[in-house]
């Protein structure tokens with residue numbers, strides 16, 4: 001094995017990683033995970049959690065985090081040693097996976113800007129799920145980038161407020177990972 | 178078999194008995210009264226009543242560290258639980274297996290700010306390895322068995338089980354569970370063979386190898402210490418140990434370089450700096466060990482063996498990691514080495530450099546005149562006791578470092594000290610726990626006059642249980658380690674580091690039913706130690722030592738292994754602004 005480079009952690013470039021964590025659905029488990037991030041100074045960009053088995057025994061927590069590769073590896077190892085954690089999968093590391101986010105976007109306006117909002121929503125395949133003569137609530141889902149872009153555009157046509165669900169993600173292919 | 182129903186409290190006691198628990202350390206209160214009543218009605222478990230819950234946890238740590246069996250603590254809700262937090266954190270940092278049972282208010286009162294309610298699982302979530310709030314009596318037996326499994330499996334640590342009072346009162350059936358296999362927590366014990374082979378190759382071909390060992394070797398059990406000797410013998414590699422690993426390799430062995438790190442020996446730190454292969458066994462590249470990271474062992478390849486993969490590449494990047502129990506990995510390494518009939522590379526040049534560093538005699542001190550040098554006191558204590566293979570505990574400060582440097586350990590489980598958390602007040606309760614676990618052993622707390630006052634109330638516990646523990650205070654009338662840093666960093670401005678208004682320790686000891694001895698001058702030292710050893714009850718020795726001695730050698734904060742200070746005249750009293758913020 002060739003000796004590695006001697007300068008310490010030269011590649012400290014921040015990367016964005018999506019972690020998929022399967023946990024026992026027990027009281028306090030979310031606190032353990034969130035607390036680990038705050039206690040060790042790791043970032044959370046997005047977090048979603050819900051139980052995913054019929055008996056509600058297991059939850060999937062999807063966390064989008066960012067940091068240098070070394071820190072990401074630490075996060076994975078630290079999560080993995082928590083007792084109620086079944087598995088930690090770094091989907092970004094794993095390669096092909098799908099990531100989706102859901103957002104509700106409220107826009108108010110009349111006349112030209114209202115028509116423009118509806119037209120843009122069509123382009124983004126955002127559905128109006130509430131409509132008044134003064135406003136829409138659009139439902140949009142897609143990649144974080146797409147949701148970001150849509151919200152940016154809505155700012156110009158009367159954005160009122162936004163609720164985002166956070167990223168959910170799964171690996172591609174037939175296997176569960 | 179369908180047993181009859183038992184109360185939760187009786188289930189707890191029965192489960193503890195089934196788990197082989199013979200001693201628990203605790204303090205009663207409202208939320209654990211049912212458990213105390215269950216203890217009253219049995220005679221298999223001995224309950225040791227401490228005088229403060231922090232001490233219960235340290236005593237359990239001392240018991241665990243000296244026997245290799247998990248320590249058990251029982252405290253009440255609210256203040257009982259919060260008092261235990263320091264000890265729990267201490268056990269987490271030093272990987273000590275503990276099960277801490279805490280009482281809790283009844284389930285229907287949780288969240289109502291009831292009397293002596295606190296969020297124990299919330300408070301201990303990040304200072305325990307795992308914790309539970311048990312809401313059903315039917316789950317209690319299984320949870321207690323699981324708690325022991327988790328405390329002892331993998332990297333050991335403290336597990337807290339919070340038990341509401343109504344859960345202790347309600348009844349359920351209890352059955353001793355079969356072998357526990359946790360559904361998710363399954364630490365890997367055997368190392369990857371290909372990686373082990375690579376490590377053996379690297380070790381055999383290294384010209385300047387070093388074995389850097391830590392507390393993991395001790396946690397792995399006495400077999401690991403024996404295998405470590407075998408590997409050292411086969412590879413000819415020098416061995417250095419962290420504070421927590423002392424005793425895992427015999428201090429008298431010619432291959433031992435002593436402790437490394439901030440107060441380590443010159444030869445250990447230089448060898449770490451200059452080696453071409455570092456084999457880290459159950460240590461974690463702690464900042465006290467590495468010194469400044471960018472100057473840490475710049476030209477070595479590094480292999481890290483640990484049961485906790487989160488320790489890999491945490492602070493220092495290594496070339497090869499082996500996840501597994503140190504004992505198992507050592508066994509495979511030794512087997513492989515022998516099977517392949519390997520010979521170590523030529524290390525003549527390496528050992529001659531090591532001899533050169535050893536000639537610095539970095540632990541040397543000068544004992545002249547009547548004033549007792551603290552190092553001398555420890556050395557005399559070692560001379561007088563080492564044939565009895567004593568268990569030594571310490572408090573935290575200079576005396577702790579001097580004990581680590583000057584008291585030689587030949588076996589594991591004999592050296593009990595608070596490493597990761599550095600908790601003043603650890604030593605006396607830990608000595609009590611160690612004495613209970615090892616009734617025939619000589620147990621001595623090497624203490625400082627400031628630290629000993631942090632759990633001084635435990636003198637009564639030793640008296641109550643007729644424990645012949647010894648406390649040997651190196652009384653320098655200073656929080657010496659704090660003063661040392663003030664000398665190093667703040668030009669000797671001794672802010673609040675003088676131990677004023679000290680009690681008369683001899684009288685205090687006597688008031689608690691101990692024998693008290695004061696040693697004031699060098700000519701009284703050996704006689705005082707002999708008198709301490711001759712007394713079969715607890716003895717408190719107040720040994721007055723040189724007040725201004727500082728602990729050397731020392732790597733100042735922000736410096737590397739090769740920037741060691743060997744003596745006080747190298748101290749300038751100031752450090753760079755960048756180093757001032759380092760602990």
Ligand SMILES: Cc1ncc(C[n+]2csc(CCOP(=O)(O)OP(=O)(O)O)c2C)c(N)n1
Nearest residue numbers: 574575576601625626627628655656657658
């Ligand atoms: C609970 C706690 N509080 C504060 C400290 C910081 N501290 C480290 S060493 C020390 C002084 C210890 O004095 P003493 O027990 O007399 O030992 P000496 O250094 O003089 O040998 C202090 C205050 C600590 N380690 N633990």
Ligand SMILES: [Mg+2]
Nearest residue numbers: 625626655657
């Ligand atoms: Mg002192």
